[in-house]
Amino acid sequence: MRVVRNLSALFLENITTHGRNSIQLELLGAYPFLKTLSLTHNSFKGAIFAQELHNLSSVEELFLDHSSLDEESFKSFGVLPFLKFLSMKALNATLPIQGLLNFKNLVYLDLSFSTLHNNFLKDIGKISSLKILLLSGCQLSGAIPAAKGLCELKHLLKLDMSNNDLRGTLPLCLANLTSLQQLDISSNHFIGNISISPLGTLTSLHKLQLSRNLFKIPISLLPFFNHSKLKFLDCHENEIYADIDVPNLTPKFQLETLDLSGQGDGGVFPKFLYYQRKLEYVDLSDIKMKGEFPHWLIGNNSKLYTLYLPSCSLLGPLHLPIHSHVYLSDLDISDNSFNSPIPTEIGVQFPNLNFLNLSGNGLIGDIPSSFGKMSQLIKLDLSNNRLSGIIPQDLIVGCISLFNLILSNNNLQGQIFPKQANCKELDRLLLDGNQFTGSIPYSILNCTLLNMLDVSDNHLFGSIPGWIRNMTFLQVLDLSENKFSGTLPSSFVPPQIREVYLSNNRLQGPLTNAFYNCSELMTLDLSRNYFTRRIPDWIGKFPKLSYLLLGYNNLVGEIPIQLCNLGQLSLVDLSNNNLSGHFLPCITAASNKVRQEEVGTNPYMASSPAYMKQPLEFTTKSISYYFRGSILKYISGLDLSCNNLTGKIPAEIGNLSMIQVLNLSHNSLTGLIPQSFSNLKQIESLDLSYNKLNGKIPQLTQLHWLAVFSVAHNNLSGKTPEMVAQFATFDNSSYEGNPFLCGPPLSKSCFSSSIMPRVSEEDKKDHKRDGGFMDMDAFYVSFLISYALVLLTMAAILYINPYWRRAWFYMIELSLTNLYYFLVDNIPFWFRCY
Template identity: 50%
Template sequence: MNVSSLLQSLWTPFPNLETLELRDYHLELLNFTNLEVLILDGSALHIRFLQSIAVLTSVKHLSMRNCYLYGTSDFQGLCELVHLQELHIGYNNIGGTLPWCLVNMTSLRILDIASNQITGNISSSPLRYLTSLEELRVSNNQFQIPISFEPFFNHSKLKKFYGQKNRLFVEIESHSLTPKFQLQNISLSGCRCDFTFPRFLYYQHELRYVDLSHMNLRGEFPNWLLENNKELETLLLANNSLSGFFQMPVNPLKQLTTIDVSKNFIQGHIPTGIGAFLPRLEHFNISRNVLNGSIPCSLHMTMGCFSLQILALSNNSLQGHIFSRSFNLTNLVTLQLDANQFTGGIPENLLNCSLLGGLYLSDNHISGKIPKWLGNLSNLVDIIMPNNHLEGPIPANLCKLNFLTVLDLEVNNISGSLPSCFSSWLLTQVHLSRNKIEGQLEDVFGDILVTLDLSYNRFSGRIPNWIDKLSHLSYLILANNNLEGEVPVQLCLLKQLQLIDLSHNNLSGTIPSCLYKTALGEGNYDSAAPTSEGNYGASSPAAGEAVSPSGSSTMRKEESVEFRTKNTSYYYQGRILKIMFGLDLSCNKLTGEIPFQIGYLNMIRALNLSHNNLMGTIPSTFSHLSQIESLDLSYNMLQGKIPTQLVELYALAIFSVAHNNLSGKVPDRVGQFATFTENSYDGNSLLCGQPLSESCYPNGSPNVSVSNEEDDDNFIDMGSFYITFIISYVIVILGIFGVLYVNPYWRRRWFYLIETYIAFCYYLLVDHLIPPRFCLGNK
């Protein structure tokens, strides 16, 4: 049954129908004059539908979110719905400016036009005259909103305003006017303005939700905002330029649960009375400021913030021990203290945090052993503690963490071998580089592992054949160990592998020719490890956020992987990591020829095969590496010419074939090859041409110019040509004299021929070239 028939059948038995919800339908017939509530969210409507809706004279609540209403806004039909109280037309693609007929909607309480492309200055729009509004949503449009908020000063009923991701501007304020509204919720996040705090907020005393993050607001931290609004629940001021001190109000804020003032310039200490004045605080993020001192005891003592779930103090200059013995944060889910100057060991009182899902202690001075009791925190998802002074082995108790997703202990002094049970079904990232871990690579990892970084350790033995069971592996970093044996062909079965670093080992054998079957050749990188930072105020975790078993999202940072390219080690993360493809087999004992199939790694950006024992020629298929930026083949035993087709590699920034046995002319100095110096070709005595000092034409430039396309086919090595010509000439002369000496008959014939030839030349000269007077004179 189509929608028209459906509505007709409903209209006959239910002429007084008041509420109709038709989501994801295409509406063609409107015949319900008594309808009061109409919800069409997700239906495929045409922009002209807004003109025909005027027949619904009784409708009070109309929702048309995400209904594909493309085109310039035409609200004529809507404007005739004078009894309308709620209008939701967000998440469409409506453009243009708001029509003035909207001023007829004098009963409108809630207006949602968010996530469209509507333009115009709100000061000169009909929104200025809709004084009955209680809630206004204009976020994600192209409005110009005055920072003074003066167009809404007469909206005495206005309680909620959401205008994030529009453009704020300064206009002349009238200091004699004060707003008649008392807002409860305001969001202007993402409206970058570079101004001081909006002045109208000084007059607000009923605020509950404030989101002014990502605006680059300047000036002193607004402690008055805490003092004036006793019912405040959420304060989001992240990513601004606020300075000064963060102070507690005179009276406790018993409703405040979330504070995010990260990425500012707040200085001083964390307020000592924070536990007493903010007793219900659940999310506290003051990271990336310039705080110093220690963590106040009032934050975590028995009478402190016992409801605290997320504590983020990272990237400050805090010091001392992490917590005192008086510790009562039993609801803590995320502890983020990285990039400070904390000392001492991992506090044992964290054992009381049975809900702890994220432990982030990187870049501090934490010492001692990794405690065994960490394995008893069964909800742990992330253990991220790189760049500390931790020592001893990785406790086998960590194998009890069934929800562990990320283990990052790189740049410590960890020793011993890997625990034999790292097969958590959720473990996706293992970062253990730059430690002292030894032993062989055992089959201890689960098959959903995405990143395995064991570089700069003391592992020995072979790269195991079971590596192919890690079917989701994208980043394999095993550099600077004592691994030996061949590069296993099982790597070719890892379809999502995009970074391989096996450099600085003792690997031997040949390079597998099948590596093009990985993501290096196919570009299949959709499953790269998701990474994201926490998002306060979101109803659900953002894509890529880790979620602890307790239900709260952790604050995992973007994953970072170290890889050497362009002669420098870089840390790749986020979107850059997802598009980075590289292969580094340098500083091993590999032999044989470079497989021509390596030229099919069309996604690769960095290829390093230097410092091996590779022989043969450079494959001409390397000209297919259109994305490559760094190519290093130095310190091998390669022979032959450098393929001239390499000049087609327009992204190439670093190129080296130094210290091989290459010969012939170097590629023409065109494109990127015009930037390479003689250092790229050092140690190849038979190479010639610019930028080398050895010329390919010892007697000067050849007379005939050869086109670039024919250069390789018509090129003659002049030195070799002269040597060959002289040798051939000598051989012919010696051959003639040898024959005459051995055979008397041919010797007589040869002298007779010479005598005849001399007589012929004599008479030719006398008869044709000498004047007759010379001949007569002789008579």
């Protein structure tokens, strides 16, 4: 084997300290000029070739990342006398500080994402030569020790202690680190006011990261005014506050990156920004401030490429800098109060914008045609304003890079899309909540990569075009709340469609083959239309279907058994139709499966945040709500109300242990309320009213989340549930219309005698433990026969015995005479007839 003696770098990964591969470590002594040694992804146990390592006197850099070693093996590396650079990231061991003390000349130490002892920060000061110390993600906890440890590293240039569990205030001794240029203590739990912290004395800082802590930071940044070298300051997700009295001073720093986003009231717009000329990135999101949009901030900083000022309470009108700004790439000034038109030359002023968000600003007037000058614009969001007019054709033709176009919730009119369109890169087109009219233009088909089309809540009419099936990348289609009519074309959506929303239109006819072969379908909302005939059998061929809403149509027939094949069902609404037949027990098992599993395991839900943001209307707690976004993953409901379903409620209903809404009201269901209802531990709304249920109400007082409960207008009997927990909140309306129910909150007492309702022989078998029930059919027959026998017996006696017969008629005549004189004596004179 030939040995290159002047080798300067050697990388030995995935070897062992014993066995066949150990021979490679024995050869280390053959490289006397080695400067860099990498032994990452290895496992070391015990002393490892101390003699060979001792010969490597020239090694300055050692990499042990992602390795496993014990204390003895780590001490073996202590024989490297001139080691300056040591990297042990993600070490598979708890590193003892004693072993590190052998490295007297160490300058660079990286222990990121390794596990360290709690006393590490106390003893690290003994390695006084350190200049760079990286301790990110090392599970450090508690307070930084005062006077010792870190505070002794006076030569330190860079310190990273981010992503730990460090707490308390910063010790004043950190002021000793006068050479520190980069400090990162983000993602901890530090507290205290920055104005009285040692950070104000570290004037050598170039980069300071304080994000995701509990610091109080003045928006004036007065504590850092003497930091002439400071260029990068990240303080987001702390508490920003306004200074009471700010001296008229000019900061010595010229920042390039500034992030104060998070929360707080900043008072007036910070004055120090007037003196900044080198800013490249500024984020003041969600800091409440007074004043107009600071257009001068853009004009003063010619290299500014990102400016985020959303939700800053800025007032209008919206002005732009005098000269165009060619570097600005991202501009987000959404959710302010400009209440003015969009400057007509905005496209000329910012020709190289990639991202522009002006949503939620009360903007008025037309959309400027100069947007067409932004050939590099990728995302444009003008939603939630008061814009009017039409979509300018220049916008659609000129913005050749446009990926997202969001114009939702304005007063835009005319056709939803110009006839000429250059939108080959367009992925999302959201035009919902406007005043668009006409039909869906064929020009949308030019958007060959369109993934999401939302034109809901407009005044579109006509039939739904069948050419939508040619939009092969379409995943979400929302045409709801318009005036579309006619029947659905056969297979009109592409096979890969995931979400379809057609509710609140005037569509009619059978569903036939409209969605045949859409195996990826997750959401199907066809509610509030005029669809007829049966629910097609192909409904069971959507294995990923989670949300099925067919309510408020004219569907007939039985609920198809194919629904039982849908193991991901979470929300089902078949209400307000003319469905008949029995409740399918298997639906309960299918509907509950997705709730039993971890919702996050659905890769489509987890990886596609753009989806599942369309609203779904569902009635819960007797009120119709719109659910959207991530909340849909936690809603489970079944609504079969207002149909013609018959038969018993299956006991399998108790399998829906995670369901929150169950509405079976306004049907013709019979029999008993299943005892298994007591298993519905997460139920919030349960409505069984207006059916023909009988028997007793089972024990349901352990349903602690129940907010709406109704069994009104049935044939239930016995005592109402005890007035405890949630049932103490239900009033008479929850039980009314059941003449044989008694107990609070009803006024009828259970101690008064009453006629019991009819209960079938089969019901009596199901509830033998509840005691005997009266057969009402037998009662009525026996009562009529007994009444007839009494009358016949009296007639026979009067006919046989003349004395009793004369006495009977005499008693009747005497009674009539007494009644007459009683009326004459007591009735008012003005009612008497003369």
